[in-house]
Amino acid sequence: MSEPKKLFIKTYGCQMNVYDSERMAEALGGQGYVETKSPDDADMILLNTCHIREKAAEKVYSELGRFKGLKAEKPDLKIGVAGCVAQAEGEEIMRRQPLVDLVVGPQSYHRLPEMEAKTRGGEKALDTDFPEEDKFEKLKSRPKAKRGPTAFLTVQEGCDKFCAFCVVPYTRGAEVSRPADRIIREAQDLVERGVREITLLGQNVNAYHGAGPDGDMTLAALIWELNKVDGLERIRFTTSHPNDMDDALIEAHGTCDKLMPYLHLPVQSGSDRVLKRMNRSHTAESYLRLIERIREARPDILMSGDFIVGFPEETDEDFQATLDLVEEVKYGYAYSFKYSTRPGTPAAERPQVEAEVADERLQRLQAMITRHQREIQDAMVGQTVSVLFEKPGRQPGQMVGKSEYLHAVHVSDTDVEAGDLRKVKITASGANSLGGALI
């Protein structure tokens, strides 16, 4: 038998890219590839790129440039670009960087095996279509390889919301949901392979409306179906849009035992003026009332969010409204970004906020978020949580896992193994994790 070829994939951006990279590795597994951790011994290098921030494409070009030496030593090395930069730049990538053999957009990954074969024949391969067929159905994993205790599962892709700052509707295309039966089957397969926690993914996951046995299903209905999967212990989902949080989903947070008390619900800004210009179609007030209802259903839920500071024309007053909102919600986690222009999006044409002003706002917001995060984490000390253990920690004898609230928790000197779900009493709160003892 010939030596397996080696595949090196580098993944940028969101969790959906992480999921896609796994699917691509599996698809190329069928072509005789095994994954390697280093580009140096690879026969194929794939960059799975993200286009969310400015200069993302430039970074990809400079990363590609670094493979020049490798390709000179090894002319058979194939270099590919996947993900959202591939979708946005297309053929331009091959024009600017002749080293590149293959460019594949996120909706065409199921065509990767044919494309790889084409590059082996010495041709270039490009595909940035938005085909009709369900790529994941064609990307089904063949080998029943063992998996870790947690996994992502994409249920919905694309976005029709067109927030004024965002490239996702352009790079991922229109919103599409996968049929429920395929998702359930994939979940069952993951569980058979050792997975105990599944995070359902979608750019607008709570807008899910995939075909079910009696018409379209909501995300809440899908979660209730997954709740019946034996051996699956935990369900999460991300990322949600405030406008798509329906009553059934809110209620599920209070009643569905496998649904974890954690919700990522980006608001982006606390100023109605800014929200309007962002085309978010919700207000700060409607968002706060929504959180109130979610907390009524599940009082201990840990909230997480995304913020953009320095959006075009954002004033000090607008920014103060964001701080006020954050102070009111108190996020357990929150991700904040300085606005960065994305050519082709409406906000790119608007008057920009000075960089220093945006920097200073970002620092202030992050300081507040960190303070809340810390307070919420510290308040866990003395509480009992359930931990799904994932891997050994840094110290010998230590194991780490995640609590239901997604806090990292480590315990020492135990016989727990990856995949064990155990009750832990929290005894310490550190910089980025909690320490505890098994009960």
Ligand code: SAH
């Ligand atoms: N679909 C999700 C996430 C989209 S991208 C949602 O609707 O929230 C993830 C985050 O990146 C966004 O929530 C936003 O905070 C940030 N982001 C997107 N475009 C950006 C831009 N042009 N500049 C800065 N941050 C941006």
Ligand code: SF4
């Ligand atoms: Fe981007 Fe807005 Fe769609 Fe989220 S909802 S992916 S921020 S356009």
Ligand code: F3S
């Ligand atoms: Fe980035 Fe595309 Fe995800 S732009 S955040 S990789 S959807």
